[in-house]
Amino acid sequence: MYYNEHFHTIKTLANSNFSHNPKNLILMIADGVGLGHISAARIANKGKLNLDHCKYIGLMGTRASNEFITDSAAAATAIATGVKTKNGAVGVDPQYKPLPNLREILEQRGLKTGLVACCSITEATPAAFIAHQQERMLHEAIAGDFMDTEIDFFFGNGREHFIDREDGIDLSLRLAAKGYEVLESIEDLPYVNHGKVAGLMTECPGVDRGRGDYLESVTKEAIRILKKGENGFFLMVEGSQIDWAAHDNDTATTVKELLDFDKCLGEVLEFAARDGETLVVVTSDHETGGMTIHDGDEKSGKVEGAFTTVMHTGVMVPVFAFGPQAEQFIGIYENTDLFQRLKKSILQTEKGLVSVS
Ligand SMILES: [Zn+2]
DSSP: OOOGGGOOOOOOOOOOOOOSSOSEEEEEEETTOOHHHHHHHHHHTTTOOGGGGOOEEEEEEOOOSSOSSOOHHHHHHHHHHSOOOOTTOBSBOTTOOBOOOHHHHHHHTTOEEEEEEEEETTSHHHHTTTOOBSOTTOHHHHHHHHTTSOOOEEEEEOTHHHHSOTTOOOHHHHHHHTTEEEESSSTTGGGOOSSEEEEEESOOOOGGGTTTTHHHHHHHHHHHHHTTSTTOEEEEEEETTHHHHHHTTOHHHHHHHHHHHHHHHHHHHHHHHHHSSEEEEEEOSOEESOOEEEEEETTTTEEEEEOSOSSEEOOOEEEEEESTTGGGGOEEEEHHHHHHHHHHHHHEETTEEOOOO
């Protein structure tokens, strides 16, 4: 398999002087990605990725509280709240007690916050930064939980969970009443200059099925809007469909989705290098497919991927960091500790750690 039409040149980054502490935090989650997926995408892209710019690297364990193999809900909850929970649970502990998440904590500290996904915005990974529900399939309840937040920017599909609900309530009207610009597509996004954005699309296809540069464009616009805040911002961006391709044991689509994520990462790193006050952390919630490489050629971009399962696996996933406090992310640790490190990095001031309740 060759990927020449998906090849991208990696960004040359500004030589930045990083501040001691980050003002902004961008967390990039490549769903289902382990070293096999990264290796495949890197070979396909002729031996280089934007990810190569991240020099501080760690390894992270992903198990859930009740099973060794995690799902995306328990994994995202661990990253978002620092607590291991049961598979299927979103933003609650194993006894279903709601847990404060990183986005909420940072919102309370006055940061602007945002979420970007290329799946339903009510899916497990983005939901862990918003919702507190026993079960990830409760999409309408998760959509309802957005109403209890002051999130500044969110974009994904899943429009039906907001407007075509069993309770008959049209949450898009409530969002508009709360001051959100409610958008159905990315078309009007460049014209939004102030206020909050709720991007609720009906669908978000795969990158080779018409998604185009959605992830990269929306992420750029999210940064443009969120950086207007005086107190910095937190943005989570998910490469949602890499996991799906790996479940299908489809090397070609896995590579294309991951290259799309890496292109988006290039935009993020370009901003972070220029800005100097933005910490970028790139990781995955778990590995999918037990992916490995049976043959490859970095000159031609030829890759032969192989998989050991159609399920998630229990191998550690890598964590990559760039920017101020990036050195905090080296070592081997659990996904709950990633939360602690993220929280500490963004709340650390020159005077010491800001206390959080
Ligand atoms: Zn999965």
